[in-house]
Amino acid sequence: MDKTYHFHSGNSPLLISMPHAGTGIPKDIKRRLTPDAALLPDVDYHLPILYDMAKELDISVISAEYARYVIDLNRSPENTSLYPGQDVTGLCPIDTFAKSAIYLDEEQPDEKEIESRIEQFWQPYHQKLTTELQRIQAIHGVAVLWDAHSIASQVPRFFSGKLPDLNFGTADSSSCDTSLQDALAATMRESIHAKAYSHVFNGRFKGGYITRHYGVRSMNIHAVQLEMSQCIYMEENPPYKYDAELALKVKPLLADLLKTCLNWAEAQK
DSSP: OOOSEEEEOOSSSEEEEETTOOOBOOHHHHTTBOHHHHTOTTOOTTHHHHTTHHHHTTOEEEEESBOTTTOOTTSOTTOOOSSTTSOOOOSSOSBOTTOOBSBOTTOSOOHHHHHHHIIIIIHHHHHHHHHHHHHHHHHHSOEEEEEEEEEOSOOTTTOSSOOOSEEEEOTTTTSSOHHHHHHHHHHHHHOTTSTTOOEEESSSOOOOHHHHHHOBGGGTEEEEEEEEEGGGTBOSSTTOOBOHHHHHHHHHHHHHHHHHHHHHHHHTO
């Protein structure tokens, strides 16, 4: 089987995770997709390009090879809801964010297939996340996980109106030390690159499974999710093109935020 993720190893205290950036679909699944789903509307497109400053900053990066329609790497293997009482998609989603069917009639995965997908696609990504965070923490005494996401700026299924440009999630300040959240908030107030962008902490997106599971302050492992509106760096309609001119404006802000995490981690040593 082909690799299920891409990984670059760095030497800093920071790891960036991109669980929804993949676009791969195995052939046996692709043939069962509806035309709407085959367009892959719910991918976190172009994040590896947007975060390409990570290598210069010596940051480790892991990104998914396969699309979230294969399996959602930011859900628990038990498929527990992250937002009880609210409309959400599952571990192996059966409908798109627009509530269109992902599978043709009678082609949805059964429990046996879902278990197989967990073993083939979910476990390798999370095993690598675990071992890399352990490696970083062993070297530096502290590790920061930055879970990178993006989404269309308007998704009525999940929120009304237009989403803020940058949506930070720290599981209501439980997945990281409050001083790290405070440092990021200060960067959003003070960075010259932040002036053009709206933001919120722990709004509609408080952090998914990865943020909540791996952010363990007692082990000095701290996790932050950033969900970005795609309109600030790409076209939100097919073919979902990267907008280099827009991206050039937001990339310095992303670099500022990553440097904030690095500086904070260094101060913890």
